[in-house]
Amino acid sequence: MEIFSFKTRLFLEGEDILTFLVDNVKNLEEGDILVITSKICSLHQYRVAKLSQKEKIIKNESLYVLKTPWAFLTKLKKYGWCINAGIDESNANKNIILLPNDPDNLAKFLCVFLKKKFRLKKLGVVITDTKSLPLRQGTIGRAVGLFGFLPLKNYIGKKDLFGRKTRYTKSNIVDAIASSAVLLMGEGDESVPIVLIKNAPVFFTNKKVSSDLSIDPKNDIFRFVYAFSLLNQK
Numbered sequence: 001m002e003i004f005s006f007k008t009r010l011f012l013e014g015e016d017i018l019t020f021l022v023d024n025v026k027n028l029e030e031g032d033i034l035v036i037t038s039k040i041c042s043l044h045q046y047r048v049a050k051l052s053q054k055e056k057i058i059k060n061e062s063l064y065v066l067k068t069p070w071a072f073l074t075k076l077k078k079y080g081w082c083i084n085a086g087i088d089e090s091n092a093n094k095n096i097i098l099l100p101n102d103p104d105n106l107a108k109f110l111c112v113f114l115k116k117k118f119r120l121k122k123l124g125v126v127i128t129d130t131k132s133l134p135l136r137q138g139t140i141g142r143a144v145g146l147f148g149f150l151p152l153k154n155y156i157g158k159k160d161l162f163g164r165k166t167r168y169t170k171s172n173i174v175d176a177i178a179s180s181a182v183l184l185m186g187e188g189d190e191s192v193p194i195v196l197i198k199n200a201p202v203f204f205t206n207k208k209v210s211s212d213l214s215i216d217p218k219n220d221i222f223r224f225v226y227a228f229s230l231l232n233q234k
Contacts, residue, residue: 001201005184006194017044018113024194028114031204033124033197035181036110038144039091040193041100041127048095054087057098061085080214086129086144090187103127103145104211111147122204124148126211128178130187134222141182143174146211149202151175173202174211 006024011017017040025034042048049057055072059065062074062085074085076099086099100106111125127145132138143151151174155166181195217223 001180002198003180003184004196004198005192006196007190007192008194010191011040011043011193013043013048014046015044017041017110021110021114021194022117025196028118028120028123028196029198030120031122031199032120033126033149033177033200033202034110034114035126035128035178035195035197037182037185037193038086038100038103038127038129039088039097041103041106041145042097045100045106047098047100048092049098051089051094051096054084054089054096057096058085058087061087061098080212082129082131091189099129099144100127104147104209107145107211108147108208122148124200124202124204126174126178126181128182128185130182135225139187141175141179141185143178143211146174146209148206149173149200149204149209151209151211151213153203172213175213177202 008020008024011020020040021034021036028034058072058074062072062076064075066073071083072085073081073083075081076085088097091097107125107127111123114125115121115123125145125147126143128141129144130139131142133140151172153171153173155169155171158166160166177197177200181197184190184195185192
């Protein structure tokens with residue numbers, strides 16, 4: 001797998017994202033995956049607000065809101081749990097930037113356009129954000145929008161090197177790709193909103209897929225860790 005970054009000028013609020021992509025990505029080939037930061041998608045959609053509106057917007061964007069001493073933990077209306085409804089103050093010029101509207105549909109729109117533009121049959125588009133992991137320092141990339149390939153590789157029922165059948169494992173392909181891209185995008189002044197990935201081990205499809213890989217909390221194996229930790233707090 002090969003990864004290439006595109007350093008660009010500053011993307012402005014309300015700017016046309018199609019023109020921006022074509023200006024910066026001169027060529028795409030069969031089987032490529034184009035990874036785009038959610039920030040420029042949100043700016044394209046005018047998903048910007050005043051900092052003073054942050055708490056109100058967090059509540060409006062979320063189904064559930066848990067207030068903590070550090071931030072709000074929120075269950076979004078479409079895309080799983082995250083911090084502060086995915087609202088970002090970094091690189092926002094004293095404003096806040098929300099997550100894009102319907103990022104899976106936006107990823108499809110961009111993918112269809114780029115496939116036509118470069119005359120391709122197999123192309124993937126991923127829209128990324130960053131997230132914090134429970135009980136783990138630092139942030140990591142995740143996908144909030146996806147089109148063109150399957151997000152998971154299912155190993156259930158398949159044999160390992162020693163003939164043992166896998167019972168539970170599914171490989172999260174799309175978040176692994178998002179994390180690889182976000183490593184190059186950075187979170188400071190890198191100015192790398194676009195990353196190109198070649199020769200990724202994915203299964204391409206034109207069917208509708210979802211980047212939302214959330215599971216019900218009652219099916220999350222880590223719920224036992226949280227319960228144990230609370231019971232044993234001194």
